Amino acid sequence: MSTSITITGSGTPLMEPGRAGPGVLLRYQGTAIQFDCGRATTLRLTEAGQDLTTLAALAITHHHSDHLVGLADLLMSRWLEADRSELLDPLPVLVPDGPGSRLVGTVLDPWQEEIAMRTAHVGYTSSPDPAVRPFPAPATPSVVFRLDGLSVEAASVRHEPVIPAVGYRVTTPDATVVISGDTTICQEMEDLASGADILVHEAFRTSAVWGGLLSDPKAIAAYHSDTVQLGGLAQRAGVGTLVLTHLIPSPRTEADKEAYMADIRAGGYKGKVLVADDLDSITV
Ligand SMILES: [Zn+2]
Ligand SMILES: [Zn+2]
Numbered sequence: 001m002s003t004s005i006t007i008t009g010s011g012t013p014l015m016e017p018g019r020a021g022p023g024v025l026l027r028y029q030g031t032a033i034q035f036d037c038g039r040a041t042t043l044r045l046t047e048a049g050q051d052l053t054t055l056a057a058l059a060i061t062h063h064h065s066d067h068l069v070g071l072a073d074l075l076m077s078r079w080l081e082a083d084r085s086e087l088l089d090p091l092p093v094l095v096p097d098g099p100g101s102r103l104v105g106t107v108l109d110p111w112q113e114e115i116a117m118r119t120a121h122v123g124y125t126s127s128p129d130p131a132v133r134p135f136p137a138p139a140t141p142s143v144v145f146r147l148d149g150l151s152v153e154a155a156s157v158r159h160e161p162v163i164p165a166v167g168y169r170v171t172t173p174d175a176t177v178v179i180s181g182d183t184t185i186c187q188e189m190e191d192l193a194s195g196a197d198i199l200v201h202e203a204f205r206t207s208a209v210w211g212g213l214l215s216d217p218k219a220i221a222a223y224h225s226d227t228v229q230l231g232g233l234a235q236r237a238g239v240g241t242l243v244l245t246h247l248i249p250s251p252r253t254e255a256d257k258e259a260y261m262a263d264i265r266a267g268g269y270k271g272k273v274l275v276a277d278d279l280d281s282i283t284v
Contacts, residue, residue, distance in 0.1 A: 003028045003175035004283040005198055007245055007276040008044035009036075013066040016250040020044050020278050021066045024179050024200050024245070028172040031148050034058045034074075035168060035179045041070040042077045044278055052078040056147055057092040058130075059154075061181025062165035063100035071107050071130075079128030080118075088126035094133050094144050094152070096164035101134035137164030141192060149173050155192045157183035159223050167192050175284035178239075182246065184222075185229040193237040197284045201234070202246035203227050203275075205263060209249060224248060227260055231267020241272040241282060251275060 011019030021038015082088040095101045135144050137156045145152040150172045159165035159182045170177045178196040193199045204224035209217045234242045251257045257275040
């Protein structure tokens with residue numbers, strides 16, 4: 001009886017050795033739900049010991065490519081992993097209505113000839129196509145998925161000009177886990193994170209980025225979460241453990257990680273903090 005999260009990717013759109021694209025795997029007993037599907041998510045799921053065919057659902061936060069670029073790989077690999085005689089249910093993909101849901105619905109279109117060829121050659125009885133479950137991005141937390149005592153709520157966060165963008169709040173019988181997706185520091189995110197045992201949140205070190213690491217730091221800073229302000233949000237929300245991911249810039253040394261930690265403490269957060277590496281895992 002325990003709830004765990006595993007970071008399947010702590011990276012960003014920019015290539016960084018050792019850091020896959022954004023993603024979080026949540027497991028409660030036999031139920032596993034993946035949040036976002038970035039570069040190399042499928043490989044990381046396998047490294048985390050997750051059977052792709054038993055994933056209960058995938059939930060997407062928004063349609064930026066770094067959160068979706070691994071989707072075709074996940075769907076095709078899951079299909080190929082299933083025994084050909086096994087009837088594989090389509091993977092439910094929860095996604096806010098809009099460009100993201102349109103992309104999920106057509107992501108395998110370019111692969112249909114390949115799928116037909118494999119099906120004829122090997123005799124697959126199922127299809128890799130997902131079961132798209134679009135929902136209108138809600139202003140306040142609303143349930144979008146329920147299974148085996150676990151519920152998933154979505155709520156809009158602030159990542160303009162990317163609309164819609166949502167965060168997720170998962171409640172199991174023993175824990176509450178919140179996943180921010182990409183967002184600025186905002187009241188919507190603070191409300192969603194209220195009282196969470198674990199908050200997995202994107203992190204942007206404004207002071208480091210202003211040193212010239214990005215070509216246009218202003219535009220990037222405008223829709224991400226400054227780490228000092230994030231320390232304040234996590235403290236006000238009463239979060240048990242704060243997990244920093246989607247790390248901009250990527251920490252490469254222990255000193256870099258300590259700088260993230262110092263920002264969070266400067267913002268006032270007194271709870272546990274993890275500056276995530278891929279495959280880091282926490283059990284409540
Ligand atoms: Zn984004
Ligand atoms: Zn992103």
